[in-house]
Amino acid sequence: MYIKKIDTFREIDEIKNMLVKDLSLGKTFEKVIESGSGEIYLSYEENEIAGFLMLKRVTALQAAISVFINEKHRYKGIGTELLRFSDKLIAKSSYESVTCEFTKDTGVAHFFEKNGYDLYCHIIEMERSNTLVALEEGSKELLKDTGIVIRNYRDSDYFGWHTVSDIGFYLLRESLGMKPSYYNQLSKSERERLACDSSNRYVMEVKGVIAAVGVIYANKIHLLAVRPDLHRQGYGRLMVSFLINKIIKVNSPEKVTIDVLFGNPAKYLYEQLGFQEVSCHSTYIKCYKPDSRSKAPEGCHTENEILEELRKYGMLRKEKAAYINTFI
Structure with missing residues (x-):
């Protein structure tokens, strides 16, 4: 061979x-x-x-x-x-790491485990019909607030996007026990990557503050996140409804799809909006440089510490200082 x-x-x-x-x-x-x-x-x-x-x-x-x-x-x-x-x-x-994905319970897992890969998560694929979402009364009430705007991503949104997406998914992974633990720090390469993909990215501003973000490709909602201290206030429902309708109006697909991590409470929201589970895949990971990435945001190691800073300042103070010193 x-x-x-x-x-x-x-x-x-x-x-x-x-x-x-x-x-x-x-x-x-x-x-x-x-x-x-x-x-x-x-x-x-x-x-x-x-x-x-x-x-x-x-x-x-x-x-x-x-x-x-x-x-x-x-x-x-x-x-x-x-x-x-x-x-x-x-x-x-x-x-630093390599992942592999395959249909859950197919017997492939043992092969990768034997070769140094560890279970990272299970991903549920969901889909719904191409019917537009009619806003519920709660979402209509939110939209009456003239401070709410949903628009395409701009380069100047980078810090706000990072706060919503990277902090949000760090806390989600921690709550689900996904290992290894890691946290994406602010980086120029990430900022450049987001700017190049701005046409697929959307932000929700609430009185000038980024409260939610989303990414769509073709017929798929690729990413949806709400700032962790703003959960359960209706922003997630409003944002995902917007993304569904945007996909349907622009691309006219037969189905709209979204992935959700097994154990993520957002699955119930998606079901309420017409999504149904169609498959489940396992993702395994192998880390080659386990000490090269931050385990948590600098200065904040617990969920309570992070949420408290977000509630008080709308950001993590050390990250804001780094952003001002490095990126502006």
Whole structure:
């Protein structure tokens, strides 16, 4: 057996034929080829392709991995050899962690656990029809406040977006017991990435303060977050209703989809808005540089400390100082 980088001119069609029955992986493979957003390596045995490894870039610090073994070559250790090969690649890269996702309870988990991956979370995929959301009385009352505006993201929103999204998801992961614990600090690379994707990103301002954020791609709500100290005030319902209607009006899809972490109370809100569970996937993670990322926001290590600062100042004071000194 030997491993080599894919020759997209000669070998791409053979891989597509191998993936005829795996439509999801097939689509991911085609996107990686078209966008150049990853690397693909083939495992050969007796001069035929036995399987392949795909590393898809997610961020500068994280990649997603896929391993596929042709049915006639399974149970020969080829998958394990491909993961060992990926370890060497990642050791030379900037990636701090790699994730893999697969349908829950398919038996794949043991393979990744044996090769150093840990369960990170279960992700529930939900979908609803393409009917517009009619605002309930509570949402209508919120909209009577002329200080509420939902608009596209601007570069000047970066600190507010970070406060809502990164602090919000840090607290959610902690509440769900998702390990390893980590926190995304303010960074210029993140700010540049958000600015380049501003057309897909939306913010909700309440009297000039960013209270909620969301991201949509095609027919999917990719991200939804409400500032943690502003939960249960109707902003989440209003924001997700806006995103649903925006998707339908702009893209006219057959279905609108959203993912939610298993255990996230937001699932009940989505069900009230017409979403139904259609599948559940497991995500496993392997950390290569576990000490390179912050475990928590600087100066705040408990949920109560974070919420108290958000309530008092609308931000974390140390982050605000860092933002002023570094980004403005």
